[in-house]
Structure formats: C-alpha cells, structure tokens
Amino acid sequence: MTATALDDDRTAPASEDDLLSLRLWLQLMKCGKTVEAAAGGQLHREHRQSLARFDVLSQLHRLGGGWQTVGDVAGAVMASSGNITGLLDRMAADGLVKRRANPADRRSHQIAMTDAGRALFDRMAGNHARWIGDALDGVGERDKKRLIELLVKVRRSVENAADPEPPRAHRTTG
Amino acid sequence: MTATALDDDRTAPASEDDLLSLRLWLQLMKCGKTVEAAAGGQLHREHRQSLARFDVLSQLHRLGGGWQTVGDVAGAVMASSGNITGLLDRMAADGLVKRRANPADRRSHQIAMTDAGRALFDRMAGNHARWIGDALDGVGERDKKRLIELLVKVRRSVENAADPEPPRAHRTTG
DNA sequence: CCCATTTATCTTATATGTAAGATATTTACA
DNA sequence: TGTAAATATCTTACATATAAGATAAATGGG
Numbered sequence: 001m002t003a004t005a006l007d008d009d010r011t012a013p014a015s016e017d018d019l020l021s022l023r024l025w026l027q028l029m030k031c032g033k034t035v036e037a038a039a040g041g042q043l044h045r046e047h048r049q050s051l052a053r054f055d056v057l058s059q060l061h062r063l064g065g066g067w068q069t070v071g072d073v074a075g076a077v078m079a080s081s082g083n084i085t086g087l088l089d090r091m092a093a094d095g096l097v098k099r100r101a102n103p104a105d106r107r108s109h110q111i112a113m114t115d116a117g118r119a120l121f122d123r124m125a126g127n128h129a130r131w132i133g134d135a136l137d138g139v140g141e142r143d144k145k146r147l148i149e150l151l152v153k154v155r156r157s158v159e160n161a162a163d164p165e166p167p168r169a170h171r172t173t174g
Numbered sequence: 175m176t177a178t179a180l181d182d183d184r185t186a187p188a189s190e191d192d193l194l195s196l197r198l199w200l201q202l203m204k205c206g207k208t209v210e211a212a213a214g215g216q217l218h219r220e221h222r223q224s225l226a227r228f229d230v231l232s233q234l235h236r237l238g239g240g241w242q243t244v245g246d247v248a249g250a251v252m253a254s255s256g257n258i259t260g261l262l263d264r265m266a267a268d269g270l271v272k273r274r275a276n277p278a279d280r281r282s283h284q285i286a287m288t289d290a291g292r293a294l295f296d297r298m299a300g301n302h303a304r305w306i307g308d309a310l311d312g313v314g315e316r317d318k319k320r321l322i323e324l325l326v327k328v329r330r331s332v333e334n335a336a337d338p339e340p341p342r343a344h345r346t347t348g
Numbered sequence: 349c350c351c352a353t354t355t356a357t358c359t360t361a362t363a364t365g366t367a368a369g370a371t372a373t374t375t376a377c378a
Numbered sequence: 379t380g381t382a383a384a385t386a387t388c389t390t391a392c393a394t395a396t397a398a399g400a401t402a403a404a405t406g407g408g
Contacts, residue, residue, distance in 0.1 A: 018306070040366085082357095090394090106403060
C-alpha cells in the first residue's frame, strides 16, 4: 500500500497520518452515500417512502408506539427542528402520524403513529431487514462485528472532536 | 456482546445473521450521518460552502483543473442529472465554475474551475484535511487501515446486490 | 412576583436531493 | 440512407435538509 495506490485526491495534506485519515474519510463518505442511496431506493421502490420517514416510524415504534415529543423524534433521527416540522407535516397529511399538545408542557407537541402508520411500518420493517441481509451478504460475520465496533469508535472520535469540550486542553495541530 | 446489548431496534427480523446485518446497517447510517454533518458543518462555518460544492471542486481539481463533462462530475460525486444541473448553476452564479459547450459532442457541456474557484478550493483543501485529521484522532492507525478495507468490502457487497448484473461485468469501482 | 434566560417548536428563505420526463444529439443497425 | 435506440443534459415538480430567527412557554435568580 504505497503512495502510488493513491490516485484518489490531489489535496496533498502534510503528514502520513493525515493522508490515511483523508483516505478513511473519503471511504466513509462514499460508503455512506452508497448505503443511503441503496436503502432509500429500496424503500422508494417497494413502499414509496423515504428513508427519513422510515426512521421516524422506527423511532415511534421503539417505545411501543406511545406518544413522543417532537424533540425526542428529531434527536433520534438527527433532524433539525425545521426539518422535522416539515417531515411530520407531510407524514401527518398522509395519515401516517398524528399530533397532540403535550399535556405536561404547553410549548411542546407530541407525536404517535396512526393505525395506518403502524400497518405500513410493520410491512416495511421485515421487508427492509431481509433486503439489508441480502445487501450485506458479501461481508462475513466476523467482519460485520469488527465493523460495528470500528464505526462506533469513529463516531465517538468525531463527536468528541466536534464538541467544544471546554475544560480540557486539545491539540490544535498547527 | 449478548442480545442484551441490543436496545437499538424493535424490528425483530428473523435470523441471527439478519440481526447482525441490521445492527451494522444502523451503525453505518448513523456514522455516515454524523460524519457528513460534522464535515458539512466545518465547511459551512469556515468557508460558507456545502459538502456537495467541495466535492465538485475536488473532482474538478483532480485532473489538473481541465475541462470535464457534466456527466463525469455527476458520476464522481454521485449526483443525479437534475441535482448536478442546479448545483453547477449556483456555483457558476457564484463565480466558482464555468461552462462551455463540448467541442466533441454537441449534446454535452463541460465544466472547469474559475480562478476564484481554484483559489477557494486551495484554501479549503488543506484546512479541511487538517480538520479531518483532528476529527479522526481517536482512531488508531491500524483501525483506520482495517476500516478502509472493510468499508470497500461493504460498498462492493451493496453495489453487487443492487445491480441486476446484466450481460457484461463492469467494475466501476477501482 | 418580575425579568432574563432557556427551551421547544414553528416560520421563512434557500440549498440540495430524487423522480419523471422532455429535448437534442449521437450511434448502431437494417 | 433512414430510423430506432442510446446518451447527455436540462426541466419540472416536489421532498428533504440547513440556517436564521420568531414565538410561546417554562425556569430560575433576585
């Protein structure tokens, strides 16, 4: 794996380790995009629903289908407030979810699946899981387990680096 | 790593292996989203540009900055034709790229960076690579190398499962 | 209690993405 | 040659996303 294997960029960063990080970064983005396109395509083809909608329904399904605040759902699916508002508007217009005022906090609204939403999710979930199994058929069980651990490690690293993390000193790498 | 570690879903698919695939899938999506949000945030904060624009400029930079067709750029950044049209429109309006008719094919248009685009990219590239190095500081060199290999394996598996694989073999990914 | 701050959501403007299909051009082949 | 098919891009309609800021309600310190 010498430098000649690298026809992937011309950004020419400084250190050997920055170079490796950049290659990993590119693969993460590329793999993420491929995975998202494939999963989104499957959901659209077979259920006419987006990945974002499936994520929302999954989250609403998790606690048995009870009421959850808009903020809880937004946090779980990593959506911004403006994003989740529009998404839930459209899903409610399609009869998949319902809103109500939060009885404990008048600033807050709550969300739950409708019967139609639950029925749709039940249909999607099993089908999608099977499709995922097929899509990852080329990856061995040992590799899958390793990957899960490594991806969690990456996510932690990125989240920690993104946080200001006030008290501790942090290398700036000038 | 027993089943008790799994508080992440209630979709309850059939087999043990489908379950593992589903967990990997969820981590891939979550990690991808985190990575994309972090990278996009950095580019927006420090350069007021989106990740998509950075990707386009990276691709235009690769072959020394010469003219490339719209289709080449779209393929490299995995954008649809409608998507790339609007993206390039806005980038051209901002003076970052320029268009011309393809002298060899009158259906086709070509794209290149303007001087301003190249100057912007040069500023962004080094800065972004350093930031990535920091963001991945919590992942060891050995893990980075493993991850790159495993991510490529996942991408191949997903792409093969998605393709009908009609008559000829066509390896798009190097 | 009063007020500043925080929190939860919505609004607006805009950017980015897909799907479906139109248009113009090139290519392949009978 | 003529024409069907493929190709490259653009158009349209709409879904999904962010940023910035507005609004309303809860919270906490004086």
